[in-house]
Each structure stands twice: as C-alpha cells, then as structure tokens.
Amino acid sequence: MSTKHDAAETLDVQGENCPMPVVKTKGATDDLQPDEVLEVLATDPGSMSDIKGWADTTAGVELVDQIESDQDGEDIYKHYVRKTE
Amino acid sequence: MSTGTQSTAGETIEDAAALEARIEELETELAEVKADEDNQQMVIIATKGTLDMAYPPLILASTAAAFGWDVTIFHTFWGLEILHEEHSQELGLSSVGNPNMPIPNVIAALPGMDRATAKMMEKRIADNDVASVEDLIETSLDSGVELQACQMTIDLLDYNEADFYDGVEVGVGAATAFQRMADAEIQLLV
Numbered sequence: 001m002s003t004k005h006d007a008a009e010t011l012d013v014q015g016e017n018c019p020m021p022v023v024k025t026k027g028a029t030d031d032l033q034p035d036e037v038l039e040v041l042a043t044d045p046g047s048m049s050d051i052k053g054w055a056d057t058t059a060g061v062e063l064v065d066q067i068e069s070d071q072d073g074e075d076i077y078k079h080y081v082r083k084t085e
Numbered sequence: 086m087s088t089g090t091q092s093t094a095g096e097t098i099e100d101a102a103a104l105e106a107r108i109e110e111l112e113t114e115l116a117e118v119k120a121d122e123d124n125q126q127m128v129i130i131a132t133k134g135t136l137d138m139a140y141p142p143l144i145l146a147s148t149a150a151a152f153g154w155d156v157t158i159f160h161t162f163w164g165l166e167i168l169h170e171e172h173s174q175e176l177g178l179s180s181v182g183n184p185n186m187p188i189p190n191v192i193a194a195l196p197g198m199d200r201a202t203a204k205m206m207e208k209r210i211a212d213n214d215v216a217s218v219e220d221l222i223e224t225s226l227d228s229g230v231e232l233q234a235c236q237m238t239i240d241l242l243d244y245n246e247a248d249f250y251d252g253v254e255v256g257v258g259a260a261t262a263f264q265r266m267a268d269a270e271i272q273l274l275v
Contacts, residue, residue: 017214019148023224026151058152 005064005080007039008032014043014076021047022054025081029061032083037064040079051079060085126155126269130262133275134166136176136206136218142275143167143221149271150228157269158225159262161235164275165242168234168249173218178203226252233257 003010011028013021021042028038040051048066055063064080127149131142142164146156166172180186180193180202192198210217216224226232233254239245246255266272 015214017216019144019151019221020216020224023147023151023228026228054148054151 003039004067004078005037005039007080008036010039010041012041013047014041016042017044018046018050022050025051025054025079026058029081029083034083034085036083038081038083040081042077042079043074045075045077047077047079051081055081124155125153126157126265127271127273128262128265128269129156129158130272130274131158131160131164131167132162134163134172134176136178136203138275139167139173139176139218140215140221142273143218143225145273146230147221147225147228150225150230155229155231156225157231157233157262157265159233159235159257159265161238161262165234165238165244167218167222168232168253169244170248170250173222173250176203176218178206222250226250233261235259235262 009028009032011024013024016024021040021044025038025040028040032038040047042051044050048068052063052066055061060083062082062084064082065078066080067078069076069078127146129142129146131138133139142158146158149156160168166176177199179199180188181190181199186193186202188198188202193202222232231254232250232252234244234249234257236256236258239255246253249255
C-alpha cells in the first residue's frame with residue numbers, strides 16, 4: 001500500500017514528547033536518499049509548530065505537508081518531509 | 086606618444102593580474118564565511134543539578150543539533166550532576182522556597198520531603214511521556230552534542246572520569262568554554 005506523498009519511510013513517534021519528534025525526524029531524514037519523503041506519525045500537538053520550524057530553518061529538507069486527523073478519538077499529526085539534497 | 090600608450094597597456098595588464106589575485110582572495114574568504122555559516126554554534130553553561138533544571142539545557146541542545154548546529158554544554162558546579170551516571174538518575178528537587186509547588190514550606194522542610202517531591206516529579210515526567218534525563222543525554226551524545234565536564238568541579242566534588250556517561254569530555258576548563266562562546270551565535274547560562 002503506497003502512503004500519501006509516496007513516502008519512502010514512516011517514522012512513528014506517537015506517545016513521544018518534545019524534543020523527541022524533531023530529533024528523531026532529523027535522524028530519519030539523514031537516512032533518506034535525496035528527493036525521498038519521510039512520513040512522521042506523532043501525537044504531540046507541539047510537533048505541528050516544531051517540525052515546521054525545524055524544516056523551514058534546516059538546509060536539505062523541505063516540509064511537504066502536515067495533516068491533523070482524528071484516529072479512534074485521539075489526535076494524530078502526520079508530517080511529510082522531503083530530503084532535498 | 087606611442088611609448089605612453091604602451092606603458093598604459095602594461096599597467097592595464099598588471100591591474101588585471103592584481104584584480105584576478107584580489108578576486109581569488111575574496112572567493113577564498115567567501116568560502117570560509119560560507120563554511121562558518123554552515124556550522125552555527127550554541128554553547129550552554131549548565132550550572133544547576135536539580136531535576137527541573139536538567140531539562141532545559143538537554144532539550145535545547147538536542148534540538149539545536151537536529152537543526153544542524155554544533156552544540157556544546159559546559160557543565161560546572163551542580164550542573165555536573167547531570168553528567169554523573171548514577172546521580173543523574175536520582176536528581177533532587179525541593180519544594181522549599183518554591184512558591185510554584187503546592188506544598189507549604191513548613192511541611193516541605195521535613196526530612197524526606199525533597200526525595201518525595203523529586204519522586205512525584207519523576208512520576209509526572211514518566212506519565213506525560215517526557216524523556217528521562219538519561220534518554221536525553223544519550224540522544225544528545227548520539228546527535229553530536231559535546232557534553233563537557235568542568236575539571237575544576239570534578240576535583241572539587243571528588244569525582245573521576247569513570248563516574249560520567251561514556252562520551253563525556255573531561256579535562257576542560259573555563260578557557261575552553263569561553264573560546265567556544267566567543268565563536269558561538271548563541272550562549273546561554275542555565
């Protein structure tokens with residue numbers, strides 16, 4: 001099954017709090033090939049602002065999309081980050 | 086007048102050569118500036134060793150490393166407890182003199198209350214899925230954060246290198262910290 005934005009990898013940081021979603025997203029994008037997209041699944045509401053801030057400021061990555069959804073009554077935040085170089 | 090023209094042409098060639106040399110020099114300088122830009126630096130001086138004060142330096146440091154920054158935390162005085170492998174797992178916390186805590190000072194001052202307060206905070210940290218101090222230290226080291234232990238404080242508290250987490254740098258002093266601070270974009274005292 002192909003994921004949204006054809007993500008090459010998925011990182012699950014559900015249940016983890018600041019600063020782990022950003023720190024682990026950085027680690028996971030390091031392992032990507034250029035132009036590949038990483039999907040990040042988080043439950044930390046702060047990840048919406050934090051991952052955007054990180055992606056906008058950091059060279060070599062670009063924020064493709066952020067989706068807030070409800071899954072069985074719990075808020076899930078999905079982030080899509082592309083490695084650009 | 087022809088000689089005059091020749092001499093002008095000679096000067097023009099010399100000027101061009103000088104200009105080329107100058108351009109080369111500036112390009113090298115620009116490359117150095119760009120290289121510096123790629124490596125922005127933050128230095129945090131961690132001086133406190135209570136459970137609540139261990140978090141801000143470690144969280145900021147691991148986050149800055151994720152942004153691609155070079156990060157150093159220089160641990161001095163009670164900040165050294167954060168790097169002490171055994172002590173870092175039972176950092177203290179007191180309600181005495183802390184008006185943000187719900188316990189009256191007269192009760193908070195009783196024997197055993199500091200430990201109970203620290204335990205209560207540890208439970209809150211675990212219940213809220215906040216990483217432990219140990220996890221944040223491992224994460225920071227894995228992300229390339231330099232954790233330095235002030236040598237003067239190591240001697241003062243009678244610790245030795247084996248007491249600290251693997252990867253902690255010992256044998257450094259204020260001059261090392263100051264040199265890093267002078268080169269850094271962000272310097273914080275916590």
